[in-house]
Amino acid sequence: MEHHRTRPQQHGPRRGRPPLPSQGGGGGGGHPERGGGGRSMPRPGPRSPARPGGGTAGRRPARGPAGGGPALRQSGRLPDPRLTGLGGGLFCVVLMLALGSLDALLLGGSPIVYGVLFLPVCVLTAVWMRRGDLLTSPVVVPIGFAVGLVPVADGGSGLGGRLMALVTALATQAGWLYGGTLLAGTIALVRRVLLVRSRRLHV
DSSP, X not given: OOOOOXXXXXXXXXXXXXXXXXXXXXXXXXXXXXXXXXXXXXOOOOOOOXXXXXXXXXXXXXXXXXXXXXXXXXXXXXXXXOXXXXXXXXXXXXXXXXXXXXXXXXXXXXHHHHHHHHHHHHHHHHHSBOXXXXXXXXXXXXXXXXXXXXXXSOOOSHHHHHHHHXXXXXXXXXXXXXXXXXXXHHHHHHHHHHHHHHHHHHO
């Protein structure tokens, strides 16, 4: 009798044939992140943690307009410089000379207008003087009054005539000179008393 030869069973796909599709293609039994066609689904990216204000961690809160500095807080106040004794003297002399020149140019050298303008200059000089030089304000304002009175005084020709006109103007306008000096001295004295009191309270 003839015996039929049996070939050993070969495992795996045969050559020349395409591989069979996977059984989990249509039923959804494959990987949970893959669809029916074997394509991988995109994973959602990590979300940035939200802040209580509603913005994300990567964003910076919008800044408001730069306006919180002390310069803008004091924009409605008057300027508050601190003049030294020399600075206060120069301020008073230059300002009174300018006012006297304008008075002589526009009004023909009116002593009354010059005296009225001298009072606010005395106030500003005494208020803007620094604490250590408060007592110098009653000293520098008469000097500023005399210098600014030079273009206002109507003198003759020559140095002697102008000097006599200046002395005459100082004698006739002594009321404005004493009034402005007294006003500056009063302001300086009040500031000095307030300064001493504040130091005693802080001690």
